Amino acid sequence: MSAQLPACQLLERYYGQAARLCPVAPPEDTWLLTHSAAMVSDNVALRQQWQASERLAVSPFEPFDYLPEGQVVLFWPKAHQLGKWWLEWLCHVLPDNTPLDIVGEHQGGIKRVPKMLDELGMSCDKLDNARRCSLFATRTVKMEAPESAWQTFDALDMRLVSHPGVFGHGKVDEGTQLLLQALEETLPKKTLKVLDMGCGDGIISAWLAKRGHAVTAVDVSAFAAEACRRTLHDNALDGTVLESDVYSALEGERFDVIVSNPPFHQERDISYGPSTRLIDEAPEHLNAKGQLILVANAFLPYPERLQRALGGFETLSDNRRFRVYRATK
Incomplete structure (x- = not known):
């Protein structure tokens, strides 16, 4: 089964069929579900779909007390400030220096991510681009719980x-x-x-x-x-x-x-x-x-x-x- 959505197609191209991911704020895509061990999403309907497939699916407002299996991938949202909130939240809940990839569509603002990472003191490497999407790699740095977005x-x-x-x-x-x-x-x-x-x-x-x-x-x-x-x-x-x-x-x-x-x-x-x-x-x-x-x-x-x-x-x-x-x- 192949990925259906452009950002997921880019992940399939980069990671291959051996991919084992932990997506954050993911879209609905069967390939992504199949190649993931766990996910984090604010969307309760999507979490219920993953749970029905015996995948761990949690809300960002639940206690976060596990280390994810597989590569953490943040799907960049169209709301720029929401993307920043997810970055700060991941830096807060994950151990310092955890590998983190970020994927998104060009029309959704993913090209602004390198500048934001620089402002947050985070590294940035471009891994791939295709399907009018880009994939970046960074690592978490220790941050406080994000409250400024409220x-x-x-x-x-x-x-x-x-x-x-x-x-x-x-x-x-x-x-x-x-x-x-x-x-x-x-x-x-x-x-x-x-x-x-x-x-x-x-x-x-x-x-x-x-x-x-x-x-x-x-x-x-x-x-x-x-x-x-x-x-x-x-x-x-x-x-x-x-x-x-x-x-x-x-x-x-x-x-x-x-x-x-x-x-x-x-x-x-x-x-x-x-x-x-x-x-x-x-x-x-x-x-x-x-x-x-x-x-x-x-x-x-x-x-x-x-x-x-x-x-x-x-x-x-x-x-x-x-x-x-x-x-x-």
Whole structure:
């Protein structure tokens, strides 16, 4: 079996079929899984895939108490500051002078890595390039746990905490603002059990908790879940925050309202998978007369899916760029 993605194809070309790797922040690629003993990822869905194949898969927010088998390879993310966080984290958790390779696509910013390594006092050797990707080698140097990437900002009369790579990092996006306006106008003034699906840095969760609702927040990203926890904490608000691949961590649990600003991008590709599951499986997680309220770009094909899953919907807001939909069980 050959690698499918360009960065993995470069690794296959360089390491060969005898490769034994420990990827960090990897993409989904069967060749990579087959040739790896363990992995580290913020993505709980990807970790569950690896665990199902009897591979060790851990979150960067879990205690890191093992030495990886095989060559550690960091897949460079498109968010430059997120890449820096991963570098600092690896330098913090791995022994000094551990070999570390870094791979990524040219359009994703991998060419900036040598300069960043130099700024961090780390060595840099170029090993290979192909498929519009490059592979660099370095070694870890001792560093403190990375905290500088966390960003705090004020919005909507709250203190919000964000991290590179989390949707809407450092700001409240237009769609979320439209959604919150619609919620202000339509939610009853009583305590509701609410699920914030795809919580990001916790803007919606904190807004709901501040108004007295019992909030459960979920996100596939460990960075998002941790940002949401910090946002709730910094505002002295209560809420349950879980890492979850859509509803995977919520078996049997039902809510009065499910709220979401669902993503439709997977890196640079459009992906409707999570949004489709959000809508299709909503009836199983809503109480009687429960509501699914979501905001989406106006061009996205959600109305038809809402019609099929819940038998109808209404448009609460429409500013031509975004629409807020409500469907009732």
